[in-house]
Amino acid sequence: MKACRKCNYIFEEGDVCPVCGSDDITEKFGGRIYLLDPDNSEIAKLINAKVKGTYAVRVK
Numbered sequence: 001m002k003a004c005r006k007c008n009y010i011f012e013e014g015d016v017c018p019v020c021g022s023d024d025i026t027e028k029f030g031g032r033i034y035l036l037d038p039d040n041s042e043i044a045k046l047i048n049a050k051v052k053g054t055y056a057v058r059v060k
């Protein structure tokens with residue numbers, strides 16, 4: 001599992017973030033939240049998530 005440092009999105013395959021295209025990724029992250037409906041989620045607004053999926057709460 002890898003997390004993007006830019007948008008916090010968590011993904012398993014590849015070396016670039018499938019959401020924002022950044023290659024600034026890390027395997028060290030804390031916490032995980034699943035966003036089903038980012039448009040109507042307060043957490044999504046906090047971490048600036050726009051795409052449905054799993055996000056890291058903190059990235060290192």
Ligand SMILES: [Zn+2]
Binds near residue numbers: 004006007018021
């Ligand atoms: Zn990203």
